[in-house]
Amino acid sequence: MMGNTFPKWYDFFMSPLEKGRFKSIRRDLLQRANGTVLExxxxTxxxxxxxxxxKKVTAIEPSQNMIERSNKRTELSIVPIQIIRESAERLPFVDNTFDTVVATLVLCTIPNPEIALQEMKRVCKLDxxxxxxxxxxxxxxxxxxxQDWLTPFWKKVCDGCNLNRDTVMMIKSNGLEILEKRTFYNGLFVQLEIMKK
Incomplete structure (x- = not known):
């Protein structure tokens, strides 16, 4: 369960990256979103x-502290955004609900990422x-x-973040097809566009 300290400092520590390369990466990625979106x-x-x-963004976030910090950013959006407190491993939606499913810098922290991927696949429309x-x-x-050596320490500092998850392999093994892959910072970060098989 996420503590109170991490949400408070998250934006502060991420600010240099978010004002730099991450800003263009996020903008490029989210320009590809269409229709009804699940994030x-x-x-924050x-x-x-x-x-x-x-058309609309439905955002899932398990931490109430994060949700409270994100509320001000809903006002900066030009599209309607609804935030629901729930975990990625049990999405409260029927199959084939969303045109686009988005996750950014989150699979590293989810306790059961394979279950979360299956849920994301389930609620994403066939096309x-x-x-x-x-x-x-x-x-x-x-x-x-x-990364292996740092992960145990990193998880304690960053509320469960795993530096060494082989997310690309996990995606491929869960019945998802990578249409486009871009890498950044010598392969530490990836941007992926995926479809169901």
Whole structure:
């Protein structure tokens, strides 16, 4: 369960990245969203101002502290945004509900990411898309080992964030097809456009 401290400091520590490269990565990713959108793990609402050509965004976030910090960003969005307190592992929607499902920097923290991926797949329409921006296990053996070494400490500081999850492999093994993949920071971050198989 997320504590009170992490939500308070999240935006502060992420600000240098969010004002730099992350801003263009998020904008590019979310320009591909269309129709009705589900955002999984919306956090402090950093994505909300970037939604443009969509009908509505339904945001799922398990932390009440994060939701409270995100409320002000709903006012910066030009599209309607509804925030629901719920976990990614049990999405309260029927099958094939959303045109687009979005998750950014969240699969690293979800306790059961494979279940969350299956839920995202379930609620996404058959002709819909899943858009992800995540940090992942690096291909460089030395850097991957460094991620393994740092993860136990990192999880304690960052409320369960796993630096070394092989998210790309997990996506492929859960019946999802990667249509487009872009990498950043020597492969530490990936931007993915995905469809159901």
């Amino acid at each position: 999984v793990g919306s956090g 609402g950093i994505n909300f101002p970037y939604y443009q050509s969509v 819909g898309k899943i858009l992800l921006f995540e940090h992942v296990r690096m291909k460089n053996p030395f850097l991957a080992k460094l």
